Amino acid sequence: MILKQNQYNQGVGKYKLLSSTSGVGSIITTKLGSYVLISDINKWKFIRWANSKIEIIRTNNSDDKKVYELSKSEVLNRGLEFIDDLRFIKFVKSEKNLENLVCLVGIPHMSLNESFNTPNWRNHPIRTALKNTGEQFEGVSSHYMINGNHFPKWFKNSKGELKKIGEWFSIWERECRRYPETLKLDYFAPPRDANHFLRVINSKNEDRNTIRIREYKTLEQTNLVLICPNGHLSDIPWPNYLRWKTEKHLRLRPDDDKGENLLSSESVGPCCSNPKLKWTESKTKSEGYGSIYLECSSCGLGTNSDKDKPKINLEGINSLEPYCIGQKTWEIDIDNPSIIPYESCYVRNDNKNGREKMKIALVTANNVYYANGFSSLFIPMHLAENKPKEIIEALDILEKKYDKYLARTGMSREEYWNHKFDFDDFLIDNDFNLNEHEDFFRKKLELEFLNISNTDEIHDKHEEYRWQEYRCFSTHSSLPDIEINKGLRFKDINLPSELTDFFKKIQKVEELKVTNVQFDFTRVKPKERIVLNGEVKESSSGQNIFSIDSKELFTLPANEALGEGLFFEFSNGQIEKWISKNRTHLDLRFENYFKELPNPNSQGLSSKMKIYNNKYKHFLIHSFSHMIMRELEFSCGYPTASLKERLYISTNHEKLMSGVLIYTAEGSEGSMGGLVSQGEPEKILDIIRKGLERSQNCSSDPLCWESEGQGVFDLNLAACFSCSLVAETACEEMNLGLDRRVLIDEEFGFLKDI
Incomplete structure (x- = not known):
């Protein structure tokens, strides 16, 4: 067992911290098996420092350019990464209404020492920078780490005694006072049962001196939470649940009562004034939640001691739907954890302004967290x-x-x-x-x-943002190697004659930078961005990753990754000829997707509308992208998990786009030249040909080839895991909108002649 004060330090890849799984408001499972809720960015000390420093700079300077340069200098002097992407900052300011945003600060890389689970701080560049500027540099490594707190708050010991972590810590404090030589408050992590002593062991501290430590049994964290479509997160009030379930069992509550007032102490309230809960599970657990029992030794509820106190289990707990009280548990102040920030919570787009209801979920369930991020190509x-x-x-x-x-x-x-x-x-x-x-x-x-x-009125800012990138590649054959262009380097290749009819250009992108930020997050359902007739609607508002007033936010954390790539620009004229020539075949094949607008109440509306808006071009370019990524696995050894696609597809006549950028980024193999080397004229033709040949066969054929709809929402045709799908992190569209037959079908395939 690890018994060091830093043992709760958890290694999480920096590129995951702003991803779909591990951003602000997410619950991560530690290597010790417990659950930690990542706090909002204003609890991250390096962001708090940067924000306060920039506030001072803005107060003393009115020139935005000077504010930016001074902020850059301050951040770099502290050893932090300053992400220099003015285009992205301008977009974020507009998209998130952050009118005073000045800059983006990179998340520091903090590796952990395996022996003591502490940061490798001795030779860290931030420590060196702090030392050089005369600031405190010892004992501040935690200031550059990400904060979190335990969630759920309920823990049980080996006897089944169920208490909140604060109560267990109070017991631990008393035990520490009894044994000050061999016990410290820091040893509580992971939470331990001070009433269950195991033994005294010999260990070593960070100075390699031998010390004696009392070892105690660890506690087990519960794994059920309440989640709200508006992003709120609450603990289950188990004393209230025990009382409510007992009253339901005794028919004191209506049959249709789904615990709507469970979180209200006035309507339901705890089982008694001093609950002492016990959680027991049958050894077989064959009955699911029905094999988990809850009781209170103080008031006797759930003990089956008389007819008014029947045994209570968790059967049917999934049907709970309490009204949400708007708790923002990820904004809890670590120094004052008893106060939970909250806000009013109502059903979105409900004319009656009804209160939103919560749902039960396992902390590891997919619907507990959906991050809404954005990536920018410099x-x-x-x-x-x-x-x-x-x-x-x-x-x-x-x-x-x-x-x-x-x-x-x-x-x-x-x-x-x-x-x-x-x-x-x-x-x-x-x-x-x-x-x-x-x-x-x-x-x-x-x-x-x-x-x-x-x-000023741009209906779709995201499309405009992509258009800027596409136009840069499309209208330039290369970029001059000057300071202002640092971070982007590309050049056209000489297209083989076999490809000139199909592609306007193919470029080797020798250097690129991609920056990722997290905008907000939701729970229960992902936030969908739906474009209809050029107008943009969002399915939910999401919860911000910051807890201060937006006007007081001057910086955001971000991740910047260097990479390389290949850019393919299709010939719009050839695509139009192909559609015109094969209209009968294409209309018949894609009838289900294009004959009418998707149902506005259907799931996956965002993906369905993209396909509907971009028509055949979406299937063509997206399928080509996946074909190339899968073929690159064979030609240069990049697994698709190390690649990403950036689709440039639009039928908007003012911003017509027909292209794709395939690149490496986010801590993968990076810019080692392996991908760019495949852009040589003879190699790229060979890759495309081999990819098309490989697409002709699928181990699931003929079922895959003749499919009339497969994958999520049936949005794929002849495309499955065996032939077309790539790693989820590599695809922008969740592996949807694919059909290899548009590339190779003998009758209507776009590239069948190659």
Whole structure:
């Protein structure tokens, strides 16, 4: 048994911390078998430090550019990673309404020492940076780790005594006072039963000195929680449940009572004023929850001591639906854990404003947590917005000046430009170094500024964001190797003649950066983003990963990964010819997906609408992407779990996209050149040919080939695990919207002639 004060340190890959499974509000299972709820980012000390430092910088400086550069300097001086992606910051500010967001800070990498389960701090770059700047550098490693707290709070010992962790800790404190030489408060982790002494053992402390420690039996954590569609999370109040279940058994409550008021002490309340619960399980456990019994030795409920106190088990607990009281348990202050932040909780989009109900779930169930994250491919701002760097900077400053006039006077852009704006003073005040004559710059700035009102309302910001990336690859054959473009490097390959009819270009992306952030999270159901006729709707609002006012949030944690990739841009003209030529076959094959709008109340609406909006092009490009990823496993040894796809598909005539980027990132093999080397003209043709040949055969054929719908929601046709599906982390669309026959079918396959 590990009996060190740091034994609760849990190694979690930094790239998982902002992923779909281990972000803020998630419950992770530790290697000791207990459950820990990850706290909101304002409990992470390095984020709290960065936020307060940037607040001071903003107070002393009004120039946004200077604030950004000073923040960058402060973060780097502390040994933290500063993620320099202005395009992404601008998007996050708009998407999450974080008007004062300044920068993104990388999550530090903190590896654990196997012997003592403590951070390897001695040679850590953050420690070195702190030492160099004269700040405290010893004993502060925990400031750069992620915080969490026990959840659920209920633990039971080997006798079945069920108490909250606070009660068990009080017992432990008393025991520590009895044995101060061999027992410390730190040894409580993982939670232990101070009433169940095992033995005294010899151990060593971090200085390698021999010490004697009293060893106690560990406690077992319960594994049931209450979850809410609005993201809230509550413990089951077991004393209340015992009373409620007893009253149900005695027919003192209506048959249709599903415990709606279980979390209300006024309506249900605990079994008695001093509950002493006991949890017992039959050895066979053959009856599921029916074999788990709950009783209270204080009041006798559940003991079967008389007819008013029958035995109570957990049978039927899954039907519980208590009203949610809006608890935000991931925002608990670790120094004051007895107070649980909460908010009002109502059914979303309910005109009657009814109260939302919670559901029972195992802590390890998939529906306990759904993270909503976003990944950004680094594109320099001047390429993303297709404007000179000086114009972008000038517009940002000019916009802020105009907004002040607009708020006070309601002045139009034309009035402001013609009557209030002094161009000469503007140049002098902001010290612009122009690469062109001032008159030309003035005309460009005027055109852009007056045109902003026409471009402000972008219906689908996500599509616009992808379009910027696609346009960068599509309109450039390569990028000049200059400082402003650092982080992105690519070049066209000479297309083999066999591919020129099908692809506009293929590029080797020799260097790229992908940054991930977490926006929010939901429970019960994932948050879906539905695009209908260009309008965007979201199925739920989600819970924020921060607990302070959004106007006081100046930084967010992020993960940046370096990688390499291959970009394929299809010929739009060839796709249109293919659709026109094979319209009869395609209409018949995809009739179920395109003949009418998907049911707005159906599950998986987001995926169904993407397929409906992008039609045949979605199946074509997505299937091609998976074919290439699977073939790369054979050609260069990258497993699909080390690859990712970035789909560029749109039928919007203003932002027509037909491409895919396949890349490595997030701590995989990274930029070792293995993927880019496959982009040589002779190799890429060979990969595509072999991929098409391999797609002709599937171990599940003929069932797979002739399938009329398989996979989740039947959104795949001729595509299954044996032939087309890839690792879940590699696919953007949950392995949905696939059909290998659109590539290779002898009658209508797009690439059948290759």
